[in-house]
Amino acid sequence: MLARWADVSELLAWWGVTRQPTETDDEFARRAADRVVRKLGRPSPWLVGGVLRMAGMAREASFAPAIPASRPQEAALVATELHQRLFRSANARQLLTWAFLQRPHYRAGG
Numbered sequence: 001m002l003a004r005w006a007d008v009s010e011l012l013a014w015w016g017v018t019r020q021p022t023e024t025d026d027e028f029a030r031r032a033a034d035r036v037v038r039k040l041g042r043p044s045p046w047l048v049g050g051v052l053r054m055a056g057m058a059r060e061a062s063f064a065p066a067i068p069a070s071r072p073q074e075a076a077l078v079a080t081e082l083h084q085r086l087f088r089s090a091n092a093r094q095l096l097t098w099a100f101l102q103r104p105h106y107r108a109g110g
Contacts, residue, residue, distance in 0.1 A: 001058060001075040024059075029052050033047055034048075046081070047082070057074070
């Protein structure tokens with residue numbers, strides 16, 4: 001589940017929202033969802049709900065003594081849905097950035 005959250009965080013960075021060192025998963029999720037919704041220019045309940053849910057599952061994976069057996073599958077489904085919708089909503093510049101850099105917020109040698 002933490003790997004799925006990392007993937008979603010990377011997609012959010014691709015949309016221009018990177019996590020601040022002092023933010024919790026939930027704080028980052030709220031801020032990121034709000035910023036991406038504003039960039040989309042239309043209400044997106046799927047984005048807000050999905051990002052908040054992923055942050056909650058990451059918190060649960062980090063701190064809960066045990067997690068339900070179905071939770072990793074749920075994380076995979078939510079992450080896949082966010083990935084598909086964010087890619088469908090991306091503009092040409094974003095798609096080119098992703099295609100050529102693969103990891104837009106990582107820099108070679110940095």
